[in-house]
Amino acid sequence: MIILCIDIGKTKTLAISLNEHGKVFGKFVAGPSGMWLKEEVIVKNVREAIEGCLRISNIQLNDVRLISISWADLDTPKDWENAWKVIEKVGIEKDKVLIEHDAVAAYYAITWGEPGVAVIGGTGSIAYGVNRYGERMRSSGWGWLIGDEGSAYWIAVRALNAVSRAHDGRGKETILSEMIMEYFGIKEELEILHKIYKELEGDPTEISKIAKIVDKAASLGDEVAVEILEEAGRELASAILCIVRKLNMANDRVIVGGLGGVFRSNIVRESFIKSIKENVSNAILRGPLIGDQAILGPVIIAFRRLGLTVSEKIVEAVLDGLGEKF
Incomplete structure (x- = not known):
């Protein structure tokens, strides 16, 4: 099972791919995509993060079971509406995507x-x-x-x-x-x-x-x-x-x-x-x-959505895959 997790912030957009055991296949960092930025900037950076991560991981989008996104600046109904518009413009099926406020x-x-x-x-x-x-x-x-x-x-x-x-x-x-x-x-x-x-x-x-x-x-x-x-x-x-x-x-x-x-x-x-x-x-x-460790948020959300157990072993595997300490 392949899961794509994305941490979207005011400074950068981080995407990683991993499996149900917490093994990380690859990661890619693009520019910021917080919802207060211009739509064209957000679309460009989200697309770049996803495509870059898939390329480095040697994975096709069709192979991904769930895309779990942590997104900064989703404060109003309009922000959420715009977020889903971005997903649509990037060309991803909505039923494969899970979005949460950062x-x-x-x-x-x-x-x-x-x-x-x-x-x-x-x-x-x-x-x-x-x-x-x-x-x-x-x-x-x-x-x-x-x-x-x-x-x-x-x-x-x-x-x-x-x-x-x-x-x-x-x-x-x-x-x-x-x-x-x-x-x-x-x-x-x-x-x-x-x-x-x-x-x-x-x-x-x-x-x-x-x-x-x-x-x-x-x-x-x-x-x-x-x-x-x-x-x-x-x-x-x-x-x-x-x-x-x-x-x-x-x-x-x-x-x-x-x-x-x-x-x-x-x-x-x-x-x-x-x-x-x-x-x-x-x-x-x-x-x-600190740093890339915040990606644990969308990872844990994805695991819970898929009915997978979150354990210290899983968290340690994810952080090891990112070159971070548990």
């Missing part, structure tokens, strides 16, 4: 379907949880202009704001000023305006890359950078904690964890864990899942 897939990647909550800390941020009664809830994920607290974009904007405040004398001095100017190849802080608003046109994906600079500055002991990352960890934990409270899970055995590149930061990770442990005594922490 927050739902993140939940499965962390909990394997047990009661719990997962939070994504990537370009954006969003949390999703399910309690023992099957009640569901999401938190955060309001996009870069409204929310996405704790995300890479949120961290980057906090850093840019800190640089502006330091320049004006309204905030603490920070090595972020020098490091961000070096990153952009400019000599004065005010030139950041041209870079952000003119050259990058406010592109969240590009601006989010500044988060790595913040982590580097923090590792050098910059207080402002450390404060930003610690707050990011607390914000990501907060997205989980509000779901735990509203779904009355505080006294239950609850699995929680994070996914996404923001969790590469030791400071974010430690702040996140500290906040969870202080507020949910029965929490079982898993992860974080």
Whole structure:
């Protein structure tokens, strides 16, 4: 049995092929296909990911039993309608495709379907949880202009704001000023305006890359950078904690964890864990899942749909096939 699993995000589109034993035959990475992008871009990148994966795996589309997709930015009925239009334009039979919001897939990647909550800390941020009664809830994920607290974009904007405040004398001095100017190849802080608003046109994906600079500055002991990352960890934990409270899970055995590149930061990770442990005594922490490990979400969803058992052996096989550690 051949299964194709796709993780569609704001940064990339990852496709892998595998069998019911978790053996991975191949993987392919294409450009981003989040639903907020233009349709032609989404169609191009989804098609490229699928065709590339099938080619590398030496598999025909007809051989695939199920295509399980985790898709970012499916927030409204219109988004779902557009997602299915993309599938149609790519030329795939709808009855062979299973689509889930990336927050739902993140939940499965962390909990394997047990009661719990997962939070994504990537370009954006969003949390999703399910309690023992099957009640569901999401938190955060309001996009870069409204929310996405704790995300890479949120961290980057906090850093840019800190640089502006330091320049004006309204905030603490920070090595972020020098490091961000070096990153952009400019000599004065005010030139950041041209870079952000003119050259990058406010592109969240590009601006989010500044988060790595913040982590580097923090590792050098910059207080402002450390404060930003610690707050990011607390914000990501907060997205989980509000779901735990509203779904009355505080006294239950609850699995929680994070996914996404923001969790590469030791400071974010430690702040996140500290906040969870202080507020949910029965929490079982898993992860974080970083890089290609998020593909576990659509894999586990596919296995459950097909009536296949998800075990540590299966998960380990998938991660080994991707060159990732369990």
